[in-house]
Amino acid sequence: MLGTALTLGGCGVSYNSPSVQEQVEGLPVTVVPLDSQALAFANSAPYTPRSLPAIFHQVAGSSGSVRGLGALPNAPAVPTLAPQPLELRVPPAVEPQPYEIGVGDVVLLATKSASGSTVEQLSGLLAAQSQRQGYTVRDDGAIAIPGIGQIQLAGLTLEEAEAAVFDAIVRQGVDPAFSLEVAEFNSKRVAVGGAVAAARLVPITLNTLDLGEALTAAGGVTLRDQEYASIRIYRDGTLYQIPVETFFARPELQNTVLQAGDSVYVDTNYDLDRALQFYEQQLDVTQLRSSARLQALNELQAEIALRRAALAEARANFTARADLGAEERDYVYLAGEVAEQSRFPLPYDRQASLADVLFDRGGLATATGDPTQIYVLRPSRTATGEDAVTAWHLDAGNAAALVLATKFEMRPNDILFVEAQPITKWSRALQQALPTLITTAAASVTN
Structure with missing residues (x-):
């Protein structure tokens, strides 16, 4: 091998393989072996991931006007459904009236x-x-x-x-x-559905029916997490909302009087699709003769469809701008013996680990990459405030060390670099020099 190397040097042929040195363009390079203590220090570098625009947190039922509604009637009152504390919208009080006998009683x-x-x-x-x-x-x-x-x-x-x-x-x-x-009592009922033990139609009798009684008649509320759950009441084309936590904390809300034709839906998310489906079923069954309420449902569906289309268009525009590079993004760069040399966009709203970046692009080039020489190159400063480079070194010769890669948080403009194996460097040098050697030997024979 030494003889071949001398021969290559004598022919003026050399092969330069990138590696991590102690100096680059006048900048000092500090190699830090990656262990649990170094991991904590590396992750302490401040970084807040970029956030997706608010349109990606909104749903069709979010408040706000939509352009182009034309001659459509005003949308029914709909609760704000963004990820924030739910708004309390209590239906207007109902004056108790003597029970009136109806069809079916x-x-x-x-x-x-x-x-x-x-x-x-x-x-x-x-x-x-x-x-x-x-x-x-x-x-x-x-x-x-x-x-x-x-x-x-x-x-x-x-x-x-x-x-x-x-x-x-x-x-x-x-x-x-x-x-x-x-x-x-069959003529006056309240529909109860959603996150309850058993959806049912609860009759209104000689006594008034309040919200707590209606939910109890349906077997009670069945929820794992009450934080973002709400009780929605659909009445005369308008949606009212009572957060579940507030409902249990305030007894007067449990005594909210319901009236015939109300639909109560215990919802566990911000999307109105399931609630609207429930309301539509109940309107078809129990309020088929009420054209005004059917019209209100159609108006509500039209409004939500328009809002959904507006949100979809806004999201598509953002995605197109991101694909064309018009949106600011944070990137990590992959170099050396990786499956694909490329740049990795850091995700929105969360941190990305070294393992995320490495294996999202196919991992190491197993035939040529040296698992003991994995580096994350990060700009830093010396104790005197001068520019420098810190090379966080991960030795994955023991595969268990990859656990550290799942905990190492990446930062914008980090460079993930994997050195080539020594045999790979020699093989490439020989491969590139071989044509020159053949040419030189042929010339010598001719002379």
Whole structure:
């Protein structure tokens, strides 16, 4: 090998392989072996990763106007859904009103008979009602009592309904002694879904239904983390929002009175897609006859679609600018015996490790790279304030040392450099010099 080297030198042929020296262009180079103590010092260099624009943290339900809405109606009130403390939007108070009988409700009518005790009469009547499922208020708002006829009850309070039944019984010459009660409440309901034990329709009865009771009827809230969870109430085209943490901390919010047609959704993220799907299903099932609410849902969907398109366009514009190099980025550079000599853009909103940079680009060139000579070259300053270079040296001859690479934090303009193996340097020098040697030998033979 020495003879060949002399021959190469004599022919004026040399091969220069890059390596880490103690001096470069007048700048001192300090090689620091990378261990746990050196790792902590290297990571102490201040660096704050660049952040993605706010458009990447927003969703379609975020507040703010969107250009080009044209003649669309004003968007319903939608909570701010950016990653920040959730805004409290309590629905307006509902004044308690007497229960009005509606379509689908079942009423029980108890009357006295000429014979038998009151208990026997009532028991017999209840058994009969159970067989025919009571007097159900039909779609036309009336019930049909055999021997009495049809009586309009829809829209009447219980007292008004008793008066209507009294008049109908008296007109038929029947003893007007009776009692009337609502056995099944089917006309007024509140839909509860999302992060609850069992989504269901909760009926409104003679007593008012508050938010805490509705959630309890659905099995309660089922959440691992309440920090960004919210209870959304959809009412008359408007979304109201109560953060779950605030809901449990303030009893008065648990007593929020609900009204017929409300949809309650316990949401665990900022995206309205699932909530909107739930609202749409409930509107189709329970509010099909309400054209105004269907229109409100369409307006809400149109507004969110426009906002989603605006966000997508803004994100695409940013991505295009980044691809064209118009956005500021921080880079780390890879050189030497790596699988691909290139530059690695440091990620947004998080730190990147030496292992991230190395293995994202294919790792070391296993056939030529020297795993004991891995360096991170970083600009630094001497004790006197002069410019210098620190070469953090990772010896991965023992593969366990790569654990340090997963903890070493990269900084902008770091250079990851891997030296070639000694045999690689010799092989390349020989490969480049071989044509010259052949030419020289041929010339000597000719002479």
